[in-house]
Structure formats: C-alpha cells, structure tokens
Amino acid sequence: MSTPIDAQGLQTILDNSLTPAAIRVVELHGARYTRRSLLDHIFKPLVETGSNPNCTLGDVVSSISTAQAKLSRLGIFVEDSFRVFISDARKDVSVHPERTDLDIAFNVKERSRLALGAGTDFGNTEGSAYTNAELRNIFGGAETLTVNARTGTRTRSAYNAIFSAPINGNPDIRLAAETQRSSTQKPWASHEENLTGAGLRLDWQKADNGDTHSIAYSSIWRQITGLLPSASPTVRADAGDSLKSSITYTFTRDRFNRAAAPSPTLPQSGYLLRAVSELAGWGPLQGDVSFSKTEVELSTASPLPLPGVKPTSGISIGGGLRMGLLYPLPFGFNLTGSAMPSRINDRFQLGGPTDVRGFKLGGLGPHDGADSVGGDVYAAGGVNLLFPLPRTGPDSPLRFQVFANGGRLVALKHKGKSKQGQGDGDPLRIDSGAVRRSVSSAVSELASGLPSLAAGVGLVYAHPAARFELNFSLPLVMRRGEEGRKGLQVGVGISFL
Structure with missing residues (x-):
C-alpha cells in the first residue's frame, strides 16, 4: 500500500508515529540530469536514520522532511513538484514482526536548465x-x-x-x-x-x-x-x-x-x-x-x-x-x-x-x-x-x-x-x-x-x-x-x- 504524505496520510503517520520502522529502499524519480553523488549527500542521513534499530515512523518522517527541504534549497527543482510516497515493503514477518519496513519514493521535476x-x-x-x-x-x-x-x-x-x-x-x-x-x-x-x-x-x-x-x-x-x-x-x-x-x-x-x-x-x-x-x-x-x-x-x-x-x-x-x-x-x-x-x-x-x-x-x-x-x-x-x-x-x-x-x-x-x-x-x-x-x-x-x-x-x-x-x-x-x-x-x- 502506498501512502502519499497529504493531510490524510499525515494523520495516519501521526497516529502511528511511535511504531518501530526501518527503511528498505529510497528512490528518486524525475532527477534526469542530476548526479548520483549529489543526491547521495542529500539522502545519506535519511538512510542512516532508517537503519537505526530504535528508529520510529516519526523519525523517518522527520528525516524525509529534512531531505525534501534540502532538495528544495538546491534551487534546481520546481517547488510545487515535490511528492513523497511511503509504502509498506514486502518482508518476512518472522524476522522482525514488530517493525514496519518502508519503501520511500520521491517524485520531483527539474527546472529548465x-x-x-x-x-x-x-x-x-x-x-x-x-x-x-x-x-x-x-x-x-x-x-x-x-x-x-x-x-x-x-x-x-x-x-x-x-x-x-x-x-x-x-x-x-x-x-x-x-x-x-x-x-x-x-x-x-x-x-x-x-x-x-x-x-x-x-x-x-x-x-x-x-x-x-x-x-x-x-x-x-x-x-x-x-x-x-x-x-x-x-x-x-x-x-x-x-x-x-x-x-x-x-x-x-x-x-x-x-x-x-x-x-x-x-x-x-x-x-x-x-x-x-x-x-x-x-x-x-x-x-x-x-x-x-x-x-x-x-x-x-x-x-x-x-x-x-x-x-x-x-x-x-x-x-x-x-x-x-x-x-x-x-x-x-x-x-x-x-x-x-x-x-x-x-x-x-x-x-x-x-x-x-x-x-x-x-x-x-x-x-x-x-x-x-x-x-x-x-x-x-x-x-x-x-x-x-x-x-x-x-x-x-x-x-x-x-x-x-x-x-x-x-x-x-x-x-x-x-x-x-x-x-x-x-x-x-x-x-x-x-x-x-x-x-x-x-x-x-x-x-x-x-x-x-x-x-x-x-x-x-x-x-x-x-x-x-x-x-x-x-x-x-x-x-x-x-x-x-x-x-x-x-x-x-x-x-x-
């Protein structure tokens, strides 16, 4: 199930902010001309947060917000093009049954060069x-x-x-x-x-x-x-x-x-x-x-x-x-x-x-x-x-x-x-x-x-x-x-x- 962070999705996240969570995949769509090395600097803190054993869904959302703000301040993406989707990843529930694994997808649109x-x-x-x-x-x-x-x-x-x-x-x-x-x-x-x-x-x-x-x-x-x-x-x-x-x-x-x-x-x-x-x-x-x-x-x-x-x-x-x-x-x-x-x-x-x-x-x-x-x-x-x-x-x-x-x-x-x-x-x-x-x-x-x-x-x-x-x-x-x-x-x- 994919949940966009809109008003309804935000309320769902707030209701489950203390739920243990981990990030399995982070994807960025729409950055056609942007180097991978630049994006790694933006998303590295997000990945590190998601790999912390004590990470919660609230921590993940906070890190997503920080990464999105950094993308915006780069000045190369259209401001109103940002979309973030959070999906439950398929997993073996016998490994960490109490934790939610997440896939994160960012959609952006590059400004004219x-x-x-x-x-x-x-x-x-x-x-x-x-x-x-x-x-x-x-x-x-x-x-x-x-x-x-x-x-x-x-x-x-x-x-x-x-x-x-x-x-x-x-x-x-x-x-x-x-x-x-x-x-x-x-x-x-x-x-x-x-x-x-x-x-x-x-x-x-x-x-x-x-x-x-x-x-x-x-x-x-x-x-x-x-x-x-x-x-x-x-x-x-x-x-x-x-x-x-x-x-x-x-x-x-x-x-x-x-x-x-x-x-x-x-x-x-x-x-x-x-x-x-x-x-x-x-x-x-x-x-x-x-x-x-x-x-x-x-x-x-x-x-x-x-x-x-x-x-x-x-x-x-x-x-x-x-x-x-x-x-x-x-x-x-x-x-x-x-x-x-x-x-x-x-x-x-x-x-x-x-x-x-x-x-x-x-x-x-x-x-x-x-x-x-x-x-x-x-x-x-x-x-x-x-x-x-x-x-x-x-x-x-x-x-x-x-x-x-x-x-x-x-x-x-x-x-x-x-x-x-x-x-x-x-x-x-x-x-x-x-x-x-x-x-x-x-x-x-x-x-x-x-x-x-x-x-x-x-x-x-x-x-x-x-x-x-x-x-x-x-x-x-x-x-x-x-x-x-x-x-x-x-x-x-x-x-x-």
Missing part, C-alpha cells in the same frame, strides 16, 4: 532595467552560471557573471566566483566611477535558525573619471586609478515575520541585524588602499496596540540604527607604520530617501563646495509609525507613515602633520599615532551636539519587489554645508532606515 529574463529591478536610490541568462545544474551538481547586464538611473552600464556550486552537496554552503564591470554616475560628487574586478565568495546558512554568513575576496580596479567642470579640489585629488584588494565578511540575522506581513518589504514584527567588516590592503593583501571598514545595521518593527483598537489593526512602529567606521591602516604587516588618508570612493555617504529622509542624496557630512566628499565615521537612526489607509484594512500594502530620523557623518581630521611622510617619501602619509587620535576625535565629535534631523509624513506602498515611498519632509537641524530637502521626496528601495 536555461532561463532567459528581462525586466526592471529596484535597489536603494536606483531603478534599473536588466537582462540575464541563467544556466542551472550545468554538470549535474546544482551548479549555476548567471550572466547579467543592466542599465539604470545612475548606472550607465553594469555586467557581471557568477558561477556558484554547493560544497559537498550541501545546499546551505555555496562557493561562487564572480567577475564584474560597471560604470556609475556619482552626481553628488561630480564624477563617474568605473569598476572592473573579480572575486571569490563562500556563503553559508545555518539551517536551524536561518542566520547567513559570507566571506569574500575581491580585487577591483577603480577609476574616478568623467569629472564635471564644477568638480571640487577634493574630488580632483582622488581622480584617476586605484586598486583595492580586500576580504569582506557579512553576517545577517533576519527575524522579521515577513510571511504574516502584507508584503515581504513591509514586515510588521521582528528584527534584522546585519554586520559587514572589510579589510583592504593590509597583510598579504595588495593594492594602493589600506583600511578596515565596519558597518552595523539594526532594524525592528512591532505592532502597536492602541486603546480600543485590535492588535491586528495593521498599526505598527518601526525603528532603525546604522553605524560605520573606516580606519586607515599601514600597508603590509606593520601596525605602527604610516597610513594613507581614505579616498572618496571608500568613504561613507549619508542622506537620501532611503536612509536619512529630508536630505539630498549624500546631503549629510563633509562637503567641498557643492560636492559631498563623504566621511569616515557615521551614525544614523530613525523611527516611523505606520497606519493603514482608510477603507484599505491591515492586509493592504498601502500605509500612511509619520517619521523622524537623523544622523551625523564625520571625516577624520588628521593631526600631527609635522610627522607625516617621515621615512616614506610621501607627504600625504599619516603616522599611526595621528590616525588613532583622529579616530578618537571623530567619534567624540559624532556624539557631541544634536545630529542633523528631519521629520515628515508620507505614503508607503510595499510591492513584493521593492518599497515605494512618497514623503513630505522638513529638515529640523542642519549643519553648515549640508543639503536638506524640504518638500516632496520619492524613495524606492528594499532597505530603509
């Missing part, structure tokens, strides 16, 4: 049009080759190719090799940046809690070019070529309850923690820039119960906090040598419709004339209150929001200039003591006085692909040289402060 696509995409501060081609399961081991080309509102052109494959058949650990080339306009700093590079990346995810980790090495040739006639001396000083060789580690813990939200881009409860650390040019790393750079982001959301209002009304309060520090380092393995000041294409930018609303893109922090030249230390935070629009209800992706946000962006002001360049032949170099004093001074300045602040109201539409905001903003506190944005401001992105 070639996929072509075109469309529009939205990232923070930019919309773009793209075309891509994806080759799946190239050698039968869930390998993927993706080639992408795009152009956007700021990106003149961008091309990249990524080849990735799971390690030892584990869908939660993937190794990827990437090449890229792009040309992006930076109107807030009167130039264009061209990037050409390649890298390796190892991604892994904890299956039990969903935490994701990534460690990547990249070597990128950067060009600051296409300077406008109005470009400031700071931008002109950094113009030209530079080579960055770096290692980056990223940790992400996403505990937002997106399944219960009106849209994945508008979670109503939970939190998100992300940390990114980059080391460039130090130790064995090459290139002509050397620094450590760290950013931390925390976002939260919670339903807001009001007197006389149901908890499921769709009213929620959210908040976010972001901080970052760029620390110049000496080249090589020397921690006490002299370092070069940071470049404009490595420093942080702050301000715009997706982080500190009420300010122009790059409107906060140091400026040279009309150019935003970035900073080395920053902190920004915000809070917003979301209400469903009248007659829409809590399940609608439309919201009315009231928000307040602010931030500070500070550049290192290197002291001890009389010591610059000693023994290095470069007058721009700063000794390690001066770097420490500059960082300490910048952090102190960050915490002194009010941050630049803005408040406002607006409409939010949470599309599954991106979040759209139309806000009326009013800058409340603004420092000299910073550029506020009073009035209407449109924001499109996937991550907002």
